[in-house]
Amino acid sequence: MGVKRKKSETEELVEGGKSNDKNIESSYKKKREILPSMIKNKEKRSIVHAKMKQEKKLEKRKKLKARDANEKRALELGEEPPPRAIPRTIENTRELDETVCRPDDEELFAGNDADEFSSVLKQERTPKILMTTCRYNSTRGPAFIKELQAVIPNAHYFKRGTYDLKKIVDYANKKDFTSIIVVHTNRREPDALLMIGLPNGPTAHFKLSKLVLRKEIKNHGNPTGHKPELVLNNFTTRLGHRIGRLIQSLFPQDPEFRGRRVATFHNQRDFIFFRHHRYIFESKESKGSDSKVKKVKDAKGEKIVQERVIARLQECGPRFTLKLISLQHGTFDTKGGEFEWVHKPEKVFLVTCSGYCLEFHHFEKEAFSGEGVIPATTDVEICNN
Known part of the structure; x- marks a missing residue:
């Protein structure tokens, strides 16, 4: 006996009288649709993939043009344009944090006047930073510290040698340092950063990653000796507020704007991204036809070419990413230290x-x-x- 052939979905629908033209067309379309992953030939697969990508790009461009045309039409008619769809991102879909600081939080701002950083931030003390490395150091560690010294004013580098960190803390307190930064290296690459506030702490331990030194940055600039401006982004929670004040205590509170230097610490998804820039003002002749460019004449009646000023950023380096591992009360103490956060x-x-x-x-x-x-x-x- 022969085995009966299994009928396709389309044949069953036609025989049952349940199908119409649309159902048949959709089933045939599904059969005809070929994905790039189904093609075995590598060259043909790449061609099909590129074609599909181009089609999606054109379709997206058509939707954007239609949206802009609808907005323009609505404005011409004096109506409100249709609301734009808000993209779904990790930032706007994450759960609300209960520890976010509010502008009207009197308790928080009252505590700022009595915390460990108040004397530096009120300009009662001048920031003075001691920088050192771990005991087993590599050449990249001091190179990173040298560039950090260019970022943070009044920073001094001391060779670690065989001294314990507690002895270094005692020495820094006697010499009136306000903070200590320790760069730890592993396999000849800096991988951790320790910030210690003096004389009463706190101690923050960060994981350091994605370090790029100045010479590795394309078209980099050389920083001047002026005091930089400091930008802190998204340090909004209680913990973020405390870490932000710790970072703020490393820099002088009277930046020299003439130097046009900016040090940025951007907090996003619990990673702190550091960038160091200087902004440059350039004057260029305005481009365009004579009808678009405004004609200006001096007292003698001669034409003057207008110049427009353009501002741009130039990165000075270094570039790195920090992630907080622990925050400890007081100065560095591995045995009896009390941790605020880990x-x-x-x-x-x-x-x-x-x-x-x-x-x-x-x-x-x-x-x-x-x-x-x-x-x-x-x-x-x-x-x-």
Whole structure:
């Protein structure tokens, strides 16, 4: 006996009398649609992919033109233009943080007058920074510190040698330093940054990544000796406010605007991005036809070419990213130190096909206060289910 052929969906719909022309057309379209991943030939696959990408681009451009035309038509008729759709991003869809500082928070601003940074930020003390490295150092560590010295005024570099960090803290207190910055290197690459406020702390430990020195930046500029302007973005939570004041205490509070230098710390998704720029004003002749350019004449009646001033940014370096690992009360103390905040790992369980449970940790922000507690490192444990 022969095996009966299985009828297609289209044939079943036609025989059952349930189909119409639209259903048949849609089923044929699905069959005719070929995705690039279905094509085995690499050259043909890349051609089809490029064609599909171009079609999507043209379709998007048509939608934008139609939207602009509708807005223009509505404005000509004196009507309100249709509202634009707001794109869905990680920033506008994340959960609201309860610790966000409000402008009317009197308790927060009253505490600012009595915290560890108030004397520097009120200009009662001049910021004086001591910079050093870890004991086992590489050439890239001092090179990074040299560029940090160009960013932060009144910063002094001392070789670490074999001195303990507690002895360095005592020495810095006696010499009237306001902060200590320690650059830690691993495999000849700076990977951590320690900021210690003096004389009473706090101590912030940051993970350092994506370091780019000045000579590696294309078309970089050389900074001048003027005091820079400081820009802090998105330090809005209680923790962010405290870290922002710690960073602010490293810089003088009377910037010299003539130098046109800007140091930016931009906080986004709990990563702090640092950039160092200088802004330049250039005068260029205005382009365009004689009808568009305004004709100006002097007292003698001669034509004067108008010049327009253009402002642009030039990066001076370095460029790096910071992520906060812990914030500790007081100066550096690994044994009896009290932590204000640490990255505490959270356990997540995954059951595998073989019946074993993989227990692994991923870092999660959590406000924490305890004595001598340090977050565990990321690890993987296998246990019976």
